Amino acid sequence: MAREPAREPGVPPARPLDEVDRTVLRLLQSDGRASVRAVAERVHISRANAYARINRLVEDGVIRGFSARVDHERAGQGASAYVTLKIVQNTWRTVRAELERLPGAAHIALVSGDFDVLLLVHTADNRSLRELVLTRIQAIPEVLSTRTLLVFEETDLDPAP
Secondary structure, eight states: OOOOOOOOTTOOOOOOOOHHHHHHHHHHHHOTTOOHHHHHHHHTSOHHHHHHHHHHHHHTTSSOOOOOOOOTTTTTOOEEEEEEEEEOTTOHHHHHHHHHTSTTEEEEEEOOSSOSEEEEEEESSHHHHHHIIIIIITTSTTEEEEEEEEESOOOOOOOOO
16 A cells, blocks of 8 residues: 655645646746746647646645746855755754755755755855854754865756756
8 A cells, every 4th residue: 555755734735747737847947937828839738728737736836936047156156065964853844944044045955864954055155155054054953063065066957858
């Protein structure tokens, strides 16, 4: 008997996606500014159908939002790093809430392995990065230790066509 994956409280179960939904998602991932009309034409469905599908994907939480991909260096955030954290057992939600408030926090993941949390941050420079890690992250009581991995170069991958 298959077990249903754990969900956040109050979040309804995801509805299954069909091939049209997946195509709509790929199009919006590659161009979040695409109009409903453009999506409809490229997927070969009516505008009403495209509109309804996009709204359902948003309401179901499949699409979490629309955003711009930023060149962090050109935007004044020349230092990037992955910070690994070991945290006190069963404090994930508390730590996550603290990390979400950090300036420059871009991605937070609870992971398995030698550490518990992987955090991607973007800061103006190494001095700001040092300050963020040493005075903000290490000051969180549930954080037992950190390790900082500087990013020398990064590439955002476009979704598969």
